[in-house]
Amino acid sequence: MSPRSYDERDVRVRPGRGTRPRTKQRPAHTDAVRGFVVAVDRGRYHVLVEDTPVLAMKARELGRQAVVPGDLVDLVGxxxxxxxxxxxxxxxxxxxxxxxxxxxxxxxxxRVVVANADRLVVVTALAEPEPRTRMIDRAVVAAYDAGMSVLLALTKADLADDGPLRRLYEPTGVDVVVTRRGPDRQILGLDEVRAALDGQVSVLMGHSGVGKSTLVNALVPAADRATGRVNDVTGRGRHTSSSAIALRVPGMSAGTWVIDTPGVRSFGLAHVEPDHVLAAFSDLAAQAEACPRGCTHTADAPDCALDEWVAQAPDETVAAARAARLASFRRLLASRAGTLDADPRP
Known part of the structure; x- marks a missing residue:
């Protein structure tokens, strides 16, 4: 038997890694154009470049950075x-x-909700469903922590009195507007809402069924946001907005936008420092200055001035309102610290 002859086919050559050195230097993208993100849909981003709607994807070099409505971004391609x-x-x-x-x-x-917004509009129904002050308090804390102002938009004033919530939040520096349905189903009070939003980027947030999408449709008729009804048994609404979207408000100053967000049922505040929680309760923060050094402001804190503030209320109505505010604040502190069942629902 003759010995086997070999050729180049019998030699397995492992591909080389190449001689080009790796670099961390990224392209400068000096030709990029600036755009405004108006919506995010399944990994695709709807961006407005001047007045041109552009569909975009996120470049790999951005990694896991979230791109959200309200973002100003640079695009190539x-x-x-x-x-x-x-x-x-x-x-x-x-x-x-x-x-x-x-x-x-x-x-x-x-979870980043929106970016570059000036004001958080907390839409709350006065009835059907009932107002949930704990969720309002959470939204105020998150907005102040983000550097945004707060507008409380009370809807369905034709069904219930707006006085109690006005008296509860207006003294804290929260602006309040009220809308109601007229005899012809038109929304009354819309001019007040427009005046409060003029020239700003505003985020609308609220429980399902409070009339948020109805308010958006009144401000931006072309939006055609789906609206739902409140369940007669649970008192809760059905989610109708599935994703956040930025909409330019017609007939108002340039730069007037509303960002409609999906209905929320929870709003965790793990990212907010405890000191910032107190700052959001401005009425309590003023009284807390009289507390002893190192006061935790919790229910078992000795000589806490907040308890005295409630006790010194001029009448039972004011005392009840102050007690509700203090209870909401202390519940947030306990939940934030993990000493309470961490349920961010009202």
Whole structure:
């Protein structure tokens, strides 16, 4: 038997790694154009470049950075906006404000809701469903922590008195507007809402069924946001907005936008420092200055001035309102510290 002869086919050559050195230097993208993110849909981003709607994807170099409605971003690629075109988001501009929430009060994972908004509009029905002050308090804390102002929009005033909630929140510096249905189903009080939103980017947030989408449709008739009804048994609404979307409000100053968000049933504050929680309760913060040094402001804190503030109320109505505020604040503190069942629902 003759010995086997070998050729190059019998030699397995492992591909080399190449000689080009890796670098951390990224492209400068000096030709990028600036856009405004109006919506996010299953990994695709709807961006407005001047007045042209552009569909974009996120570049790999952004990693897990979240891109949310309200973001100002830089895009490269096809920004023509024609059907079938796709641009790439390569940079997120520094944000003026960032509204965040967590799943609960001990969850370390923050979820960015919107960016660069000036005002949080907490939409609350006065009836059907009943107002939930604990959720309002949570929203106020999150907004102040984000550097945003707060507007409380009370809807369905044709069904219940708006006085109690006005008296509860107006002294704390929260602006309040009220809307109601007229005989012809028109929304009354809309001019007051428009005046409060003029020239700003506002985020609308609220429980399902409070009339948030109805308010958005009144402000932006072309929006055609789906509206739902309140369940007669549970008193809760059905989710009708499935994703956040920024809408330009017609007939108002340039820069007037509303960002409609899905109905919320929880709003965790794990990302908010305890000192910031007190700052959001401005009426309590003023009284807390009289507390002894190191006071925790909890129910078992000795000589806490907040308890004296409730005890010195001029009448029972004021005492009840103060007690409710203090209870809400202490519940937030306990939930934030993990000493209470961390349930961010009202």
């Amino acid at each position: 096809d920004t023509s906006g024609v059907d079938g075109s796709l641009a790439r988001i390569v940079r997120i501009a520094p944000r003026r404000t960032v509204l965040r929430r967590t799943a609960d009060d001990v969850d370390p994972v923050e």
